[in-house]
Amino acid sequence: MLSLANAFSDEELEDWENRNARLIPEVRAAGYTLEVKIDGAAVNLTYEKGHFVLGATRGNGTIGEVITANLRTVTDLPLTLKGDDVPALMEVRGEVYLPWVGFRRLNERREREGETPFANPRNAAAGALRQLDPTITRARRLRLFAFSIEVLEGSLPITSHSKMLAALERWGFVVEPHHRRVDSLAEARDAVPAYEAMLRKLPFQADGMVLKVDAIPLHEELGVVGGRDPRWAIARKFAPEVAVTQLRAIRINVGRTGALNPWAELEPVEVGGVTVSAATLHNEELIAQKDIRVGDWVEVVRAGEVIPQLVAPLREKRTGKEVPFVMPDRCPACDTPVERPADEAMRFCPNVSCPARVLEGIVHFASREAMDIRGLGYERVRQLLADGLIDDVADLYALSAQQLQAMEGFAATSAAQLVAAIAASRSQPLSLLLFGLGIRHVGKTVAQLLARHLGSMDALAAASQQDLASVPGVGPTIAEAVAHFFAEPRNQDLIGRLREAGVTFEEAQRIVTGGPLAGRTYVLTGTLPTLSRSEASKRIEAAGGRVAGSVSKKTSGVVAGADAGGKLDKARELGIEILDEAALLRLIGDAT
Ligand SMILES: [Zn+2]
Structure with missing residues (x-):
């Protein structure tokens, strides 16, 4: 073609x-x-x-x-x-x-x-x-x-x-x-x-x-x-369509790490067949560079992307009533004075209990990439927080189907499903729990390195900054952030309650010799028909195999389920064997 x-x-x-x-x-x-x-x-x-x-x-x-x-x-x-x-x-x-x-x-x-x-x-x-x-x-x-x-x-x-x-x-x-x-x-x-x-x-x-x-x-x-x-x-x-509209306000969204992200609230305007009422502004430097003022007439472009971009203000249309933007000194969600680290372009809300941060943090914890709690997105987390049923991620494990069913938008089935999804997340590997906790600088890969090298949550909590920095791939910045996290009494309390909730604190890194998958490394992607991600991992490890987070030339096979994404593409690109759940179970020798 x-x-x-x-x-x-x-x-x-x-x-x-x-x-x-x-x-x-x-x-x-x-x-x-x-x-x-x-x-x-x-x-x-x-x-x-x-x-x-x-x-x-x-x-x-x-x-x-x-x-x-x-x-x-x-x-x-x-x-x-x-x-x-x-x-x-x-x-x-x-x-x-x-x-x-x-x-x-x-x-x-x-x-x-x-x-x-x-x-x-x-x-x-x-x-x-x-x-x-x-x-x-x-x-x-x-x-x-x-x-x-x-x-x-x-x-x-x-x-x-x-x-x-x-x-x-x-x-x-x-x-x-x-x-x-x-x-x-x-x-x-x-x-x-x-x-x-x-x-x-x-x-x-x-x-x-x-x-x-x-x-x-x-x-x-x-x-x-x-x-x-x-x-x-x-x-x-054709060039992407540009529309002109008025900038009503510059609003701030507070992210999970506390970063303050400015965005433009626009007078609704149609661009490329879609009504646009918001556009991203990235950071305060960009706003200053483009001299974007509240009340300005601005050009908005949407070129195939979902998130419209604000191109430039139309200075010739200014009346003198436009207001230059000043980044707030206090968090718009909790009023805590914001911090601006010397080496970053962003301002941060340092309050770990900031409602905006808490919301984003719980959504991240439940996301597919972390604890994989299906059905727990923004809408429901917001609802649970508003109804006072949870304050943090540890509270999720105490939720009952009856409590949920009493809430708006839940039926018997959806309540039971959510409780089951939360319960299943207890067996997610330690590395995903670490990632889900949203510790600064700890992405998926770093979380895996830490979990594999230290083996348990207790070892991590007890590790000194030096111990942490000695893990290959973990530098002083990460070590400091991790040590800082575990030193915080509030986090110690959270970890204690997660332990009581029965969440997995050990990294299942047993190397079984002589199993059918000994010496082989597998990557899991997508949703398998019957096994959860963690069950599949356990089966592979019990058969002597290893489960890796990303596909490389060393990967022996990729076990792919529904909605598999980039890892599957990568496997195809590298010519790595692709298995479905049935094929995996046959290899392990316990197909039914
Ligand atoms: Zn805040």
């Missing part, structure tokens, strides 16, 4: 035609097809005697992934084609996409569940196609537009791209409806403004228009540049 060269101006379109005309003068009279450039995931569909037999991702253009079962769940994909002129064997190229409405719904759900939202519909669509469980793909309700055919066997008496699109429609494919044929490049250029305006209103993400030389026989003559870009097609990309 090929990729497309880009043109960002009409002049670049002319250059493109001129280059082609130098090779083949007939190009100027061949006409062009204009199409919408859909921002989705490119797929390759093989049809044998009119039946869908194989589907693959584009991959690197030559080798993709087989995703036939997942593609079968896409409603726009015809499993059997209509008509008697379908070639015996052909590949149809298409773009799988997620409409804006489904994308927003998906991200809302992810945020509710404490998961990171997708950056754009393209990533969400590509992720859905790679699911190991087709029912998850089906639930995402992906759509598909077909746009070209490659005949492998049999014949297709079609000589123009525009007629090819008509054939695809006739056979039962969905073709993006805004395509048309024009006679010349001048006509194509005239159509550019209308396409640009139309793109903003489409119910899915599109980032430009595609021009293709209509006469198919010329495609082969024109050939491909650098093995990838066909000379006969080009994408005319």
